Amino acid sequence: MxxxxxxxxxxxxxxxxxxxxxxxxxxxxxxxxxxxxxxxxxFVQMPLGYGKLFYDPSVNWMYRTEPDPGLAGQADFWPRGKLLGGSSSINAMVWIRGHRQDYEDWQAAGNPGWGWDEVLSAYRAMEDNEAGGDAFRGKGGPLFVSANRDGLHPLVTCYIDACAEAGLAFNPDFNGARQEGAGPYQLTVKGGRRNSxxxxxxxxxxxxxxxxxxxxxxxxxxxxxxxxxxxxxxxxxxxxxxxxxxxxxxxxxxxxxxxxxxxxxxxxxxxxxxxxxxxxxxxxxxxxxxxADHQGINYTWRMTRPTYNDLLRPWYGKLAVGLRWLALRDGPLAKSINHGGGFFRTSPDLDRPNMQLYCQAFSTLMPREGERPVLSPDPFPGFSLGLSNCRPTSRGHIRLRTPDPLAAPVITANAFSTNHDVEEMLAAVKFLRHLAAQPALASVMAEELRPGPEVVGDEALIADFRARSGTVYHPxxxxxxxxxxxxxxxxxxxxxxxxxxxxxxxxxxxxxxxxxxxxxxxxxxxxxxxxxxxxxxx
The missing domain is CATH 3.50.50.60 (FAD/NAD(P)-binding domain)
Known part of the structure; x- marks a missing residue:
């Protein structure tokens, strides 16, 4: 060479x-x-196929953290991409730049050239946004970004309406003038295939x-x-x-x-x-x-209307959506499971959003061995609202375990190791229930499945999110x-x-x-x- x-x-x-x-x-x-x-x-090229890659050692480093007291002693699972494209080839394809103040903070920390104006120029040059170019979005760059406006599950509308009822306004573009609000996610999907x-x-x-x-x-x-x-x-x-x-x-x-x-x-x-x-x-x-890493959790409900569970669970549903994707590069397999989401503040005193939302018209409470069951969801109409913290103060570290370069390092995540992160997450999960209680969602919900209506009070809610939270794969x-x-x-x-x-x-x-x-x-x-x-x- x-x-x-x-x-x-x-x-x-x-x-x-x-x-x-x-x-x-x-x-x-x-x-x-x-x-x-x-x-x-x-399953790399099929957008919703990433569930099949979650535990696949041929494309995934499949790391485990050390047992984490902040996660009730559990060793969290950290999938990381091990193939061309890295984690962009196995992720959920949501395209979020971050808040403009994040980059202002980078520059203020002594890193000239990394402020918002400079990175915005780079993002616009990089992108070919389906929604078109403007002061915030790029057009004509090498990376096509889907606006994700078509083919959304009908329950996404219920979610967006419930957010408005809860005081979280509609936002058509989280990468635009403001980040706060609720709406559909832009995705790195092009022509119904993953755009890694x-x-x-x-x-x-x-x-x-x-x-x-x-x-x-x-x-x-x-x-x-x-x-x-x-x-x-x-x-x-x-x-x-x-x-x-x-x-x-x-x-x-x-x-x-x-x-x-x-x-x-x-x-x-x-x-x-x-x-x-x-x-x-x-x-x-x-x-x-x-x-640093974002920690996330899902709350799940049984719905009175069909969700993707009804479509993706039975074999004939899998066959139908599979043939549709193979023939037309269309349908549920051509998207992330996160059709919608948003950003909100747990306190009006904050100057910017500190929590991220995820709307998923499916559920996976019933685990399958060796697979994240995105393509094999629960046998009932399930619906999940997820969230993750945007600016955790907990910090961990990566250390060699051995001089053997082929051995996995020690990953100490230290999730929820500060009172700030615990109190913030407590306020956030309370907001999830507040959101679910709004008429637009409450009218189509049958019952809360996780954590369940019996989990009430601060101590119980904290114990629940320590037991059920985990990385959202952003180390x-x-x-x-x-x-x-x-x-x-x-x-x-x-x-x-x-x-x-x-x-x-x-x-x-x-x-x-x-x-x-x-x-x-x-x-x-x-x-x-x-x-x-x-x-x-x-």
């Missing part, structure tokens, strides 16, 4: 965008090392002669010489190989794998690395620290951006502090967690990160 200018480790949401932008123009030779395999699989980062960015770029993608290549450490990253060691086809580069190594493995690889390479908490027999090349205890901030190595891992250009020729460009570099789904800001990291790399190259 010819020596490239840039090595990108990870072909996920950020890595796919990086590969496209760095290889554009043909000036730079780029190699992408991806531990997983191809995204050309039926791989489909939108990487695969078109793979036609270029100066981009080479190696699948089944798991990086084991960054090669260092005299304080500079010069290449990557990786396992491929059962062999240990090395690849050197002329310019830079860029880690884009995400919030778990990027800090893991830094630690394996001798960059991280010195005492931990010494204890594992790893030579400390740069002692920075922030590597793997500051882990971030473990190699966070900031001007000072005393509190961060990378600078505003995403260069690792104190190490030449090495950057981290993915969700691990978020200075703070974004309010909303993290796939859009992960792609943003790749887009703006590439700008910084190319600017330095010039």
């Amino acid at each position: 010819e020596t490239p200018d840039y090595i990108i480790v990870g072909a996920g949401s950020a890595g796919s965008v990086l590969a496209e932008r760095l290889s554009a123009g043909g000036r730079h030779r780029v190699v992408v090392l991806e531990a997983g395999g191809s995204d050309r699989r039926l 980062a791989a489909r939108a960015f990487l695969r078109p770029a793979m036609k270029r002669a100066n981009l080479h993608v190696v699948t089944g290549a798991q990086a084991t450490r960054v090669l260092m010489e005299a304080g500079r990253a010069v290449g990557v060691e990786y396992r491929h086809g059962g062999e240990l190989k090395t690849l050197r580069c002329k310019a830079e190594v860029i880690l884009a493995g995400g919030a778990v794998n990027s800090p893991q690889l830094l630690q394996l390479s001798g960059i991280g908490p010195g005492a931990l690395l010494q204890g594992l027999g790893i030579e400390v090349l740069r002692d920075n205890p922030n590597v793997g620290d500051h882990l 971030s901030c473990t190699c966070r951006m900031g001007p000072d190595e005393g509190s961060a891992v990378v600078d505003a250009s995403l260069r690792v502090h104190g190490v030449a020729g090495l950057r981290v460009i993915d969700a691990s570099a978020f200075p703070n967690i974004i309010a909303g789904n993290t796939n859009a800001p992960s792609m943003l990291m790749g887009w703006k990160g590439a700008e910084r790399v190319l600017a330095d190259a010039r």
Whole structure:
């Protein structure tokens, strides 16, 4: 393999965008090392097929956290994408940029160029929004974003009407002028197929002669010489190989794998690395620290009207929607299960929404072994309202368990470890019941199934959400951006502090967690990160 200018480790949401932008123009030779395999699989391309990928080790790292006191001692399950497109190939496809103030906070923390005006310009350049271009939305960019206005389940209208009755106004675009309100979610779906980062960015770029993608290549450490990253060691086809580069190594493995690889390479908490027999090349205890994630829970009701359970549960319903999708790329399989949602404040004193809503016209109370039963829901008309916290204050960490690069790291989530997060979630679940009591929803509900009407009082509600909450798959901030190595891992250009020729460009570099789904800001990291790399190259 010819020596490239840039090595990108990870072909996920950020890595796919990086590969496209760095290889554009043909000036730079780029190699992408991806531990997983191809995204050309039926249930990857089928939007609602992601339930089949939830426990599939061929496309999923299938991590487990340490037992978490905040989740009643449970070890939470963390699916992460292990294929081209990364988690954008197995996620629920909801496209949320985050609140404008999130980015103002990033810039105020000492990260110039990451304020709202700058990221809005990048998002507009990146997107081809079905709703059309305007001051907030982009048109003509490489990433098609569905406005998701057609084919919504009828109960979504009931949900939106109930939100209005509860004081939460309709919002046609959470990525527009304001985030607060209720409405349909924009989705990364194009032509009835998942529009992952791989489909939108990487695969078109793979036609270029100066981009080479190696699948089944798991990086084991960054090669260092005299304080500079010069290449990557990786396992491929059962062999240990090395690849050197002329310019830079860029880690884009995400919030778990990027800090893991830094630690394996001798960059991280010195005492931990010494204890594992790893030579400390740069002692920075922030590597793997500051882990932030959104915690979510569903409340579920039996309905008096049909839901997707009635359609997707019986074999003949599965056959009908499957044939419809195969023939027309249409119907329930052509969308996320999250048709609608929204953002609200648990207190009017807050300056912005602190909770996210999810409206799902189906339910999965009855588990199936080895599968998230999105395609095999409950045998009754079920309906779920979910929520997740937008700005939790609880923080965890990622640590090597062993110097074996193929072993999963220790993930300590520390969910609900602050009183702030517990009190906020308590207020939020009370709002879910308030929402369900509004005439537009109450008129079509038969009974509450989870947690059940017997769960009342603050202690019982807290015990319930500790027992039933879990990640909504948005880990971030473990190699966070900031001007000072005393509190961060990378600078505003995403260069690792104190190490030449090495950057981290993915969700691990978020200075703070974004309010909303993290796939859009992960792609943003790749887009703006590439700008910084190319600017330095010039």
